[in-house]
Amino acid sequence: xxxxxxxxxxxxxxxxxxxxxxxxxxxxxxxxxxxxxxxxxxxxxxxxxxxxxxxxxxxxxxxxxxxxxxxxxxxxxxxxxxxxxxxxxxxxxxxxxxxxxxxxxxxxxxxxxxxxxxxxxxxxxxxxxxxxxxxxxxxxxxxxxxxxxxxxxxxxxxxxxxxxxxxxxxxxxxxxxxxxxxxxxxxxxxxxxxxxxxxxxxxxxxxxxxxxxxxxxxxxxxxxxxxxxx
Numbered sequence: 001x002x003x004x005x006x007x008x009x010x011x012x013x014x015x016x017x018x019x020x021x022x023x024x025x026x027x028x029x030x031x032x033x034x035x036x037x038x039x040x041x042x043x044x045x046x047x048x049x050x051x052x053x054x055x056x057x058x059x060x061x062x063x064x065x066x067x068x069x070x071x072x073x074x075x076x077x078x079x080x081x082x083x084x085x086x087x088x089x090x091x092x093x094x095x096x097x098x099x100x101x102x103x104x105x106x107x108x109x110x111x112x113x114x115x116x117x118x119x120x121x122x123x124x125x126x127x128x129x130x131x132x133x134x135x136x137x138x139x140x141x142x143x144x145x146x147x148x149x150x151x152x153x154x155x156x157x158x159x160x161x162x163x164x165x166x167x168x169x170x171x172x173x174x175x176x177x178x179x180x181x182x183x184x185x186x187x188x189x190x191x192x193x194x195x196x197x198x199x200x201x202x203x204x205x206x207x208x209x210x211x212x213x214x215x216x217x218x219x220x221x222x223x224x225x226x227x228x229x230x
Contacts, residue, residue: 056113
């Protein structure tokens, strides 16, 4: 029995770890959904606040109506007393007492609605500020998550293609070496051709001062002086 309990405990522990892993893997999505849920609750709270404020205004109007009615009936009672009709004045006084009781109740209700509206307004404002902060935090979390994913992707791609990059570098070096070898062979062929041509021989004769020589400026000048002297 003890072993079975341990197995069940281990199973529960594993289930907890799996559950935590799922929560961690979807933390951003869960946080975003929680914000949406809070926004829905805030919208409902605003509707409730509107209802409370409407009831507060209704209660305030009823208070004012009762005050006017009490003042009106006090005038009636006074007139009845002035005319010596005390029984009528007493009846009016009873009506005034009922109105005053209603006024007391409506005043209390109005104050209750007013206090509740103030508290709700304060809660709505605080919730709106908190939600706005959460929205900013969510934006930063999403951006950070995207950057981290991009960085991980680049790192993984570089790690997996590292050997390919090295192979590509070797291929490039072989291509450069083959092209350089081709250029060297071309230059060697040109040199060999020059050495086997008349151009090479003429160059050697010119260096030795043999053969047709180009007239220099000094030669032309000397020739002109000789003509002038003759």
